[in-house]
Amino acid sequence: MLIFDSHLDLAWNAIDWNRDLWLTVKELREKEQATNVLEFKARGRNTVTFPELRRGKIATFIATLLPRLFRANSMPAIQRYAAMEGAYGAAMGQLGYYKALEGQGRLRFIKDWPTLELHVNEWVQADNPKGSKGEINLEPPLGFILSMEGADSILTPDQVQHWYDNGLRLVGPAHYGVSPYAHGTGTIGGLFPQGPALLKEMERVGMILDITHLSDQCFDEALDIYGGPVIASHHNCRALVPDQRQLTDDQIKRLIKRGAVIGSALDAWMLYPGWERGVTTPAASGVTIDTFVDHIDRVCQLAGNTQHAAIGTDLDGGFGTEQTPSDLDTIADLQRVPELLRKRGYKEVDIEGIMYANWVRFFKKAWTKK
Ligand SMILES: [Zn+2]
Incomplete structure (x- = not known):
């Protein structure tokens, strides 16, 4: 079954972690173990590369620009920039990575509904080839929609148009800690003075708001303004x-009312109460892919339907198999999710929605109503 992540x-993996994402997961793990670049636990334990995405039929994904400003007391991570201009330059560099792959025909840069529709149709056809023997399956490229995690590299709200013109379609104003516009994960507080202007400009140009990582107060303020x-x-x-870091039931209900889709994540720290990074292990915690399905199921129960639940793995988002479900080796293991949903009584059409079609429907609506 097709999957949308x-x-x-x-x-960020390709540049800040210096990973060649065209290797297989196995090759990349071996390379990192052999070259002893083991400064982080996640080294040598990655789960996502392009061959693995193709093998798992994760045909479409939202791919991020992730350049973060330095913040004291925030969790350790690879690169952090001292000034917004540095973050801007780094984000442009990350965009350059995606554009290079687009230029080689290896990725499809999806910025509008006609392209997404074409992309999904090609993959559906490749997944279920009509006719029989000898017919060559289409080999469409993997497709991505560009988002920015933390608006640290949008120098001023006026620059939203510039980013849109460069293909950016979603922005999450904050990440861990504070951003120039909003309080994020692990902090308490509302929007900063430029936050409302950023949101208004995003709305004007047609940029989608990703509320993930906003503080509780910013969640409310952002939904009021945008x-x-x-x-x-x-x-x-x-x-x-x-x-x-997680959404309350009331927040989920508010998102559902707004027609949002919620991608459940595979970071075990977000799947197990009290997980201690670097201490708790997947085996000891008992976290499995079915634990992740609990979160998908809860969104469906709160909605009273299956149209708002989906998959947003965050795999290799600063962690590897030391912090994922114990029965997950690579991202291709997402192909086991449909069976887990079937066991809970989900119908095929609902499973397809959760695996990819809910996102497709969301983007169709977001990109065609004007
Ligand atoms: Zn994140």
Whole structure:
């Protein structure tokens, strides 16, 4: 079955982690183990590369620009920039990575509904080839929609148009800690003075708001100010894993009312109450892919339908198999999700929605109503 993943930090992996994403997962792990670049636990434990995405039929994904400003007391990570101009330059560099792959015909840069429709149709056809023997399957490229995680590299709200013109279609104003526009994960507080102007400009140009990583207060303020389409790209349920990083049931209901789609994530830290990074292990926690399905199911129960639940893995988002479900080796293991949903009584049409079609419908609506 086709899969749409609404959160992958691919350029960040390629550039900041210096990973060749055209290797297989196995090759990349071996290379990192052999070259001893093991400064982070996630080294040598990656789960996402392009061959693996193709093998798992993760045909479409939201790919991020992720350049972060330095913040004291924030969790360790690879690159952090001292000034917004540095973050801007880094984001442009990450965009250059995606554009290089587009130029080689290896990725399709999806910026509008006709392209997404064509892309999905080609993959559906490749997945279920009509006719029989000898007919060559289409080999469409993998497709991505560009988002920005943390608006640290949007120098001023006026620059939103410039980013849109460069293909950016979604923005999450904050990441971990504070951003120049909003309070993010692990912080308490509202929008900063330029936050409302950023949101208004996003709405004007047709940029989608990703509320993932906003503080609780910013979540409320952003939804009050911004009138355009909203998503939560990689976000689990606080009722199951109590931490501010997750969405409360009330927040989920508010998103559902706005027509949002919520991508459930595979970071075990967001799947297990009290997970201690670097200490808790997948085996000891008992977290499996079915634990992740609990979050998909909760969104469906709160909605009373299956149209708002989806997948936003966040795999290789600063962690590897030391912090994923114990039965997940690579991202291609997402192909086991349909069976887990069937076991819970989900119908095929609903499973297709969760695996990819809910995102397709969301973008069709976001990109065609004017
Ligand atoms: Zn994130």
